[in-house]
Amino acid sequence: MSDLLETVRGLSKKTDSKILMVVLDGVGGLPMGVNGETELATAKTPNLDALAAGSQLGLVELVGAGITPGSGPGHLSLFGYDPLKFVVGRGALSAVGIGVKLNAGDVAVRGNFATLGEGRVVQDRRAGRPSDEKNAEIVAKLRAAIPEIDGTPVEIYTESEHRFVVVFRAAGGEVLGAQISDVDPQATGVVPMTAAAHDAASEKTAGLVNAFVTRAEQALAGETQVNGVLFRGYSDVPHFPSFADVYQLRSACIASYPMYKGLASLVGMDVLPVEGHEDALDGKVAALKENWDAYDFFYFHVKKTDSTGEDGDFAAKVKKIELFDALLPELLALNPDVLAIVGDHSTPSKLASHSWHPVPLLIRSEYGRKDAAQRYTEEEAGRGSLGLRRGTDLMPLLMANALKLNKYGA
Amino acid sequence: MSDLLETVRGLSKKTDSKILMVVLDGVGGLPMGVNGETELATAKTPNLDALAAGSQLGLVELVGAGITPGSGPGHLSLFGYDPLKFVVGRGALSAVGIGVKLNAGDVAVRGNFATLGEGRVVQDRRAGRPSDEKNAEIVAKLRAAIPEIDGTPVEIYTESEHRFVVVFRAAGGEVLGAQISDVDPQATGVVPMTAAAHDAASEKTAGLVNAFVTRAEQALAGETQVNGVLFRGYSDVPHFPSFADVYQLRSACIASYPMYKGLASLVGMDVLPVEGHEDALDGKVAALKENWDAYDFFYFHVKKTDSTGEDGDFAAKVKKIELFDALLPELLALNPDVLAIVGDHSTPSKLASHSWHPVPLLIRSEYGRKDAAQRYTEEEAGRGSLGLRRGTDLMPLLMANALKLNKYGA
Numbered sequence A, B: 001m002s003d004l005l006e007t008v009r010g011l012s013k014k015t016d017s018k019i020l021m022v023v024l025d026g027v028g029g030l031p032m033g034v035n036g037e038t039e040l041a042t043a044k045t046p047n048l049d050a051l052a053a054g055s056q057l058g059l060v061e062l063v064g065a066g067i068t069p070g071s072g073p074g075h076l077s078l079f080g081y082d083p084l085k086f087v088v089g090r091g092a093l094s095a096v097g098i099g100v101k102l103n104a105g106d107v108a109v110r111g112n113f114a115t116l117g118e119g120r121v122v123q124d125r126r127a128g129r130p131s132d133e134k135n136a137e138i139v140a141k142l143r144a145a146i147p148e149i150d151g152t153p154v155e156i157y158t159e160s161e162h163r164f165v166v167v168f169r170a171a172g173g174e175v176l177g178a179q180i181s182d183v184d185p186q187a188t189g190v191v192p193m194t195a196a197a198h199d200a201a202s203e204k205t206a207g208l209v210n211a212f213v214t215r216a217e218q219a220l221a222g223e224t225q226v227n228g229v230l231f232r233g234y235s236d237v238p239h240f241p242s243f244a245d246v247y248q249l250r251s252a253c254i255a256s257y258p259m260y261k262g263l264a265s266l267v268g269m270d271v272l273p274v275e276g277h278e279d280a281l282d283g284k285v286a287a288l289k290e291n292w293d294a295y296d297f298f299y300f301h302v303k304k305t306d307s308t309g310e311d312g313d314f315a316a317k318v319k320k321i322e323l324f325d326a327l328l329p330e331l332l333a334l335n336p337d338v339l340a341i342v343g344d345h346s347t348p349s350k351l352a353s354h355s356w357h358p359v360p361l362l363i364r365s366e367y368g369r370k371d372a373a374q375r376y377t378e379e380e381a382g383r384g385s386l387g388l389r390r391g392t393d394l395m396p397l398l399m400a401n402a403l404k405l406n407k408y409g410a
Helices: A003-011 A046-053 A071-078 A090-097 A132-145 A200-219 A243-247 A258-266 A281-294 A304-310 A314-333 A391-401 B003-011 B046-053 B071-078 B090-097 B132-145 B200-219 B243-247 B258-266 B281-290 B304-310 B314-333 B391-401
Strands: A019-024 A056-061 A107-116 A122-124 A152-160 A163-168 A228-235 A251-254 A297-302 A338-342 A359-364 A388-390 B019-024 B056-061 B107-116 B122-124 B152-160 B163-168 B228-235 B251-254 B297-302 B338-342 B359-364 B387-390
Touching: A003 A243, A003 A391, A019 A071, A019 A314, A019 A391, A046 A314, A046 A338, A046 A359, A056 A391, A071 A090, A071 A258, A071 A391, A090 A107, A090 A152, A090 A163, A090 A228, A090 A258, A107 A200, A132 A152, A132 A163, A132 A200, A152 A200, A152 A258, A163 A200, A200 A228, A243 A251, A251 A258, A251 A281, A281 A297, A281 A314, A297 A314, A304 A314, A338 A391, A359 A391, A388 A391, A388 B387, B003 B243, B003 B391, B019 B071, B019 B314, B019 B391, B046 B314, B046 B338, B046 B359, B056 B391, B071 B090, B071 B258, B071 B391, B090 B107, B090 B152, B090 B163, B090 B228, B090 B258, B107 B200, B132 B152, B132 B163, B132 B200, B152 B200, B152 B258, B163 B200, B200 B228, B243 B251, B251 B258, B251 B281, B281 B297, B281 B314, B297 B314, B304 B314, B338 B391, B359 B391, B387 B391
Parallel strands: A019 A297, A019 A338, A056 A388, A251 A297, B019 B297, B019 B338, B056 B387, B251 B297
Antiparallel strands: A056 A359, A107 A122, A107 A163, A107 A228, A152 A163, A338 A359, B056 B359, B107 B122, B107 B163, B107 B228, B152 B163, B338 B359
16 A cells, blocks of 8 residues: 555544545646637636635646556546556456456456458447447347357446446456456557467466457457457456545445446445436436435546547537536535545547646635635646645545544654 | 656557757756846747747756755656666766776776865865866876776776776676765865775775775876876666666767766667767757657757856856757757757756756647746746656656657556
């Protein structure tokens, strides 16, 4: 455990104060708009602006200088777990997020449906983002075609859009290694890669993955758009000190997408049910209100700020930020003792991918200092009183502002 | 290896983008001029100003808060190697820089020629900065007088001005320790110190050093100015993970002074030949242009900004900064994908020595955020979007801006 996390664990105490951490996925951007402004600076956000004027702002770097965080490491950092020490594969996150119990020795793998053209060349790494219904239909086909491979049981689960999860179940006592290379080439115009084992314990798993790819393409040969699978993010079963143990918090996750629910569940949060499709912001707000009295800490996740950035759609990302701004008054009406707004990484539309740029952080509490920053934007946050910080600083700051940490030393 | 360096090693990829890192040695200063400005703020630098207005700025601390870096640790930090973990003596740097191969067990020592007065009192720690010719003449005298000490072969090499290097060659299988105290008192008006061993393995080496001091003073007794030697920076043979291995870069060093070439060579850079004497800025620019296509990364060193600061000559340091400004357009014309301008430490004329103050950093790339800083000065850099950072953050930031790092985790 990192030193700061261990220290916080020793100082945490239960109190009645409530912390609300809003994660706007991938919210940080780069100058690109008509005025050379970022998505956040371009968005019309009267509610966020008013909030920012009375809050403390700063910038957080989730993993380290220059390092582009995946969503897993980005969130672990926000939750206080140094992502260079706590390494968890996306497969395990996704599996846990859809309620699949993993046992020691199993391996969970994250898959994307893809569109393959002539000669297996990848044409679309997300198969045109199929509907969840189409996804479920394809998963059903694969389940029928690949119930097992050479005696190893294979479980296939739908996640959302182009995403699915495969679990290879180890036989009693067997341990399937997870050290294998990606099938996903992370590019179009090339063929999928062949998975290779990085250690002896993973050789069987690599063979299972490659056999799965072949049999899936055979099973999907009649499909025009969803006719291939790409894998990356293999993982065995990770172990975390729990949120309740470290922070003494009754904590709840309000998220729609499986990976985020999976991560929250790994660190011991209760995952609350959310009504509605996709980002389901109204359903999330409803879940927050309904459960307000039952928890001390809420992780509230907004996904579409990231998805639009990944699509390189500047205007759409601006719009998603404005949608969040519109619901902000409902969150403020709950009057959390400490409110944080932050991202798990930047996703500039200019790059159409995650990036290494620090993410703006806002903290509102009764115990904040005066602050020159007037808006929740990258540029203003750089002028804020919280400075440029590591993501793992966030939870200790929130705990402190909630008066939930004892003094260190006499 | 530090976690960040190890992480970067796992994420680096080869691309066509080019990185140019300009190190203005000792460029940071302190207010001292007629208007209470630093050397950088006083200098007329229209090209740097225009560049800064469109770049990201920040401040870097090379070793740690309050720590004044030597040139070795300062450069190691810029190259991404934590100087608290990677310790290399100046002797080894200088030896490698002049093409001397060190073998396991050998010790290399950095020496200064000094002027000693009555009672061996140090009058000038640099012996009036003798010419390189005078240096070579003195080295020849010493070589004749001290070919070996008690059976240990002694090699003496000229470096430049007052600087020379001694290599004590270990006999087969023997290991000479390098944990010994300085002879250089780093002050005038006092006598040189006697070297003492910090561990048993270094006792023989301390004896060799002290014997060398005595025999050198005897051999130089007829000299009026160059009549003593001072030692600091003893080192055995260091080991580094190479630049090519960590960053996947074809990297080149463009520098004139041996120590900088030695350091670059230790981390695996090709050291390019530079035409001309001393700082040879024109020769360096020519070498850069000629080799532009052959490398992905260039370390371009400018020395005189430091030397003038060490001399306490504010006006001369201002002038050297302006000389660099004049050649900047030639560097920009090469259109590097990522350009960094930074120092390896501060050398304020006010202190006439290296100092602990953070050094201004400028990064120009297509993927930078807006930035309030308008000039490359200490004060403006403090307002920059890059914040105050450790020196070891620089390489990951440059790699990221050059789009040479994969995402960390899923």
